[in-house]
Amino acid sequence: MAKILELSHISAGYDKKRAIEDISLTISQNDFIGFIGPNGGGKTTLVKVIVGLLQPERGTMQAYRNNKVSDRLRVGYLAQKNQIDHQFPIRVREVVSSGIIKKWNMRYRREELRKTDELLERLHLSHLKSASISEISGGEMQRALLGRAIISDPDLLILDEPNTYLDQHSEDMLYSILNELNRRMAIVLVSHDLGIISSYVKTIACINYTMHYHPNNEITEEMLESYQCPVELITHGKVPHRVLKDHIHE
Incomplete structure (x- = not known):
């Protein structure tokens, strides 16, 4: 697939405090990437860099169209909390x-x-x-x-925790729509719901100050450790549930 956006060694933060460090990522047409990681790990910071709401302290971003360098990328953005x-x-x-x-x-x-x-x-x-x-x-x-966010036909759609406050019916409808949209645009989905991530996205980026990219949607122990919580396994069935290792309390 042709790439549409390339991030190289991006570092960014607020008030001289780094939130993300040395992140590189290539986004291609029809990608569906899940961003996971702990609260405060830098997911929203990286999203703000991509959509142009925050300038990186270091690193570069380059857009592409038809495999050629472009000065413009159409981005649709659904923020974590709407201010309407x-x-x-x-x-x-x-x-x-x-x-x-x-x-x-x-x-x-x-x-x-x-x-x-x-x-x-x-x-x-x-x-x-x-x-x-x-x-x-x-x-x-x-x-x-x-x-x-999508009426202007973006090349890339970014959604930051889009299922917040949604009931099950609304959530199912939303992700059905996203699957249809993914046929004609790349999607980045930020979510804390690992079940949603593993069910819908194609690849996963674990973000916790730095980033580890996984070229599939399989939830591994390495990813779970990025949450700094000893989750061992997530199972899917009639009643999806999480199996946890013992927590050791000091």
């Missing part, structure tokens, strides 16, 4: 269409509104397109924000 005021007077259709990059005073063209409505249909939100965001559930809001 649910009482703000905006409708679901407007949330999705706001992802179309335009000057503030430009009207949406007819084809852009048609694209918005088609996307609402794919996200199972057509019946809510005229609803105020104060009237919809957390899962419906998350799908609307996903629509905003």
